Amino acid sequence: MPKIASIKKVVVIGSGPIVIGQAAEFDYAGTQACRSLKEEGVQVILINSNPATIMTDKDIADHVYIEPLTPEVVKKIIIKEKPDSVLPTLGGQAALNIAMELEEEGFLRAHNVRLLGTSAQTIKKAEDRDEFKKTMEKIHEPIAPSQVVTNVEDGLAFVKTIGYPAVLRPAYTLGGSGGGIADNETEFVKILENGLRLSRVGQVLVERCIAGWKEIEYEVMRDANGTCITVCNMENLDPVGVHTGDSIVVAPSQTLADKEHQMLRSAALNIITELDIRGGCNVQFALNPESFEYCVIEVNPRVSRSSALASKATGYPIAKVSAKIALGYHLDEIINAVTGKTYASFEPALDYVVVKIPRLPFDKFIKANRSLTTQMKATGEVMSICTNFEGALMKALRSLEQHVDSLLYGMEKDSIEETRADLYRVDDRRIFVVAEALRKGITEEEIHDITKIDIWFIDKISNLVKAEKRIQSEPMTRELMAEVKRLEFPDSVIGRLCGKTEAEIKALRDSYGICAAFKIVDTCAAEFEANTPYYYSCFDGENEVEQDNSKKKIMVLGSGPIRIGQGIEFDYCSVHSTWALKKCGYETIIVNNNPETVSTDFDIADRLYFEPLTPEDVEAIVELEKPDGAVVQFGGQTAIKLTEALLKMGVKILGTSAENVDAAEDRELFDEILEKCCIPRPAGKTVYTKEEALAAANALGYPVLVRPSYVLGGQGMQIAIHDEDIVEFMEVINRTVQEHPILVDKYLMGKEVEVDAVCDGEDILIPGIMEHVERAGIHSGDSISVYPAMSLTPKIKRVIEDYTRKLARSLHVIGLINIQFIVYQEDVYVIEVNPRSSRTVPYISKVTGIPIVDLASRVIIGEKIKDLGYASGLQPEADYFAIKMPVFSFEKLRGAEISLGPEMKSTGECLGISRDFHEALYKAFLGSGVDLPKHRKMILTVKDSDKLEAVEIGKRFQALGYQIYSTRRTCRVLNENGVKAEPINKVEKPSPNLLDLILGHEIDLVIDTPAQGIEKSRDGFIIRRHAIETGVTVLTSLDTADALLTSLESANPKDMSLVDITEINRAGSAEQA
């Protein structure tokens, strides 16, 4: 059936800020779907609060609203835009929940808007635990014995019938939020209470624990005519018990015989047929490893992280095909874009192995609980492709960028007992522990008995361990070299194991004629001719990638896995740069390894290499493609780190030169430049050892900022207020080997200001100045950022513009530069300069309407700002406010410290935009999930130095009708200053104390400012964790509290205005509703 003619204008709901469990995959899916809808001549209205996404660009949709993702806002937009349809299955759980709410209350019907794709009834059947269970029973698909409970008593009664351990899964939550496995009654009650509160409908599923079974997923598609296909099946290396988002996943399944595979495949098709799915769907199974017994774990009636992975693993564009199905097309009417000849109604055949490894944030949250459970903790993932499993695993490991380039993790010195004990621990290091256990002679069977990881995987890891030993003990013959390269041992690791340098290994390898070959991902295992420019490398085959030298080629290095400090923004930059360079007539080559992103879609660049971003892997591509230049400034630190290696390979770095990137990071060179430009910076010193650090800190006077150079997102950065802090920080910092020095700076508590600028070597273009709400000391990525800067005098703005120009010129910046300033007592200091793209680039581009990545890319290839249609210098300010609000995922990370500091902790961001500052602020808070007031009760407890400021804050909350509870000392100060506050016992004191109050579920807000430096008492930590885990908003800075008050005091949610980003023009005005 062709497209349904009456579909002309479609609302697509995005997934909002990046949080754990809902990441870049929805930008990929949404962007792909929007492009495919537009291709069909449908008008697209996009709603997403996340400004860092590509889907919110004006060229992706016809009208774009970067507004809070709440049912009310979506309703307002529907009323304004009068669409005929809503497509809710591309924006993850967030979008699905909103669409369901609008459908259930009859809003969509009342406004003649239909839900495209899968129906509301289907969504309910798949998502509502009870309905799902009934549906599965009807079609005889087994599920683990389970019961939906809505209160603790029923839960306890049911768990008695199935016994411990029991699994708990709250309904309608992201990434299994609030779920877990309970081993006893205490744990059970704790998880259940929490889950009931987090579930949108107050339902939690309690089920028999099938931990240890194989976890198998199917990505399936179905059209309105009932044609069903499976795009891909995937097997989790980690058995049931670890969330699939945190598991190492392999595609296709490896240990299933055809009988088991077909049994599960048929079950998956049976399920989507009964659910009447129209589009993509994910079905997860648990399979008993000792029999044909299986059960259905979960069905996601929408595109998901797994579908993004399946798309990249197979080349089958699930989101695109889902969008076409939603428009009415049948699968056999949709062309397979990869072959151009076959249709979407087939099942991809793989002739390679795909491995996905999650990127977990424990390098950022060193105190968080690392164990992996049914609640997802990963912020991102990497994928690799190879012709064998060992090779794919090795490639994926080195793609993680976690200081690991093989299965050697530094556990060699542990005793065998320690290693054996570690095998029982289910955390992100398990794969390394398995390898170590094999090295120490623990048998494959014992490892299997403990971990339940299938012997097949353990044996493959064993092959890698055996290869390590051969490298150490045997002469490096041609045969051995060929074998270990086939297993994807990097030259550096081979060298390390056999006592040679990487260069020596490379030379030897070259003399043997062993080099990487590139193969095509074609969806059909070479059965049909395909010209997809989607490649991966291996060492055991013929190269099939043909060079095309008809055009000049530019290589764009991507940013790897999403992690805290290096998020989706860098993918935005990479993709836009690629598009701009393509438009200028270059052939573009993207290298990246993140399956969730838009950049790794095969039709973004002219050629896509799905490869690890290490010097050796990139060199293999360079040797084949011989690019005319490489762009590193858009891919975050991942790409920047490759600069030196690229230069050695003889690749020209386009844009700012490597020496000048170094000059910005090298303290002495940078100080020279600042001095030459007469730009002040906070006094500081470069140190290597603890002793030097102490001396520097005392010479500068506390407080000081301590941080390693060459890091992301302020990793390892801390404020020290006395010697003890320095001692502790230096220990943490030196836990990983430091090639670069450590910086100790005087800490100035002023106003933080940030600019992104484009420089062509002469002229600069500053789209706007952003001001942070929080005072210096909180990482810029975690601060609320306001554009245009509100509190700066014209004189200071001119100084900032002047400093930016001087710095950009002195550093010979060609392309982007990001500078952070502190305005302290009317003086402007430079605190950081990054001659590359930054986190704020997508945000400032969107709110000013100035496409700075596009401009920077054109400058990089030699164009001049004055020829691009822009005046030099600071651009005129917009007549509306745009506020970037950080969003955190603390509730997913048990034990993580949530108080903000110089080290970045947020996972995503959202935007609030309005002509009115207060409204913009309100929207930004609302978009980040702060929807107050509710119960009008709050806890206010602050450090001594904040007590007087707290009085002001207290007064204003009181005026809003808030009842304030405070700990003894804060309470006394408040009372003495005329603020009514009730004293409440600290955590360690008898009940009723702070914890009882928080667990009573009546607190809207906790404001708790921790003492600077390293907190000595666990009290604040316990309060903050409990508040976060019970879903209470927690603020750890009075500046944030002040901003929240400002937004609440003047909020008028009923009259909220809407801003269509596509109507923002360069002069900076937006049409308002």
Next chain:
Amino acid sequence: MKAFLILEDGQVFEGKSLGATDEVISEIVFNTSMTGYLEILTDPSYAGQSVVMTYPLIGNYGICYDDMEADKPWQSGFIVREFAKRPSNFRSAASIERFLVDNHITGIEGIDTRHLTKLLRERGTMNGMITTDENYKLDEVLPRIKSFQIGHVVLDVSCKKKIEYSGEGYRIAVIDLGCKKNIVSSLRQRGCHVIVYPAEVTAEEIIADKPDGIMLTNGPGDPKSCVKTIAEAKKLFETNIPIFAICLGHQILALANGADTEKMKYGHRGANHPVKDMKTGKVYISTQNHGYMVKEDSLDRDVVEVSFINVNDKTVEGLHYLGKNVQTVQFHPEACAGPLDTGFLFDEFINMMEVSK
């Protein structure tokens, strides 16, 4: 030990020997299934052929003897990128290496199977030789390789005498042209009483056993070499006994009705082939294994209509004979290996017998 795959055009792939080391000459074909290597190894339709598995890791779940589609493997050789040294599955009773040795199948691993597949796709199916003789002489072996022909292997793979499986339901005569076990199992699961006959059984002998339905199975080689079976099939077609035919059986019935068949460039072999039901427009994913096909322009539209087509290349995948209870398909509704999506065709066959009663 080193092993070599020599193609008829003179290209040589070097790999490692696995399983038997006997020198074999056969047709070289590729299969894109990612699972089901044992079913493929034991599918009699592969007689005279060596199969290249495009999926690189073969043998992962070992050998589960229950999954064999015949009592022994019929392939000449088995060509893979990597054999699993340590299989893992609760049913696995042996490694694939053991199986190849036990069954005298010559295997070769370490081959760039993607490269090989592309060659076969571009040049069409070729003959080839697998040998462990490092001193082979191309000018000596190439003429031998080129002259190889599969011949009338149906007689080799077919049963030698009638076999009866009792059941309470319909009596089905199965003409064994290289029958996969699951065809008989699929009928027996539906309660049928199944009698399996050798390939060149006469129509009279079958009719004398009073079957309610007749089944022509899959099998190897060129359908036109089955001269006798074609003639007998024509006679059976003229009775009004419902007929269901699969693969070679489908081609034989078409030939019996005056249509023509031809060899395809590289055939359809895999578990992901989309076939469209012309009545409903619904697409099913099917298992396929054929190198010949019924030519669409040779069909007499007064006698037959196309019931299924392949979505990829639009070739004929199923025929319905007008006014007759005769349904034939090119693909494999018995699956094994592959999707179970079209198993309902066995139910339709039962239904045909129901109706014609």
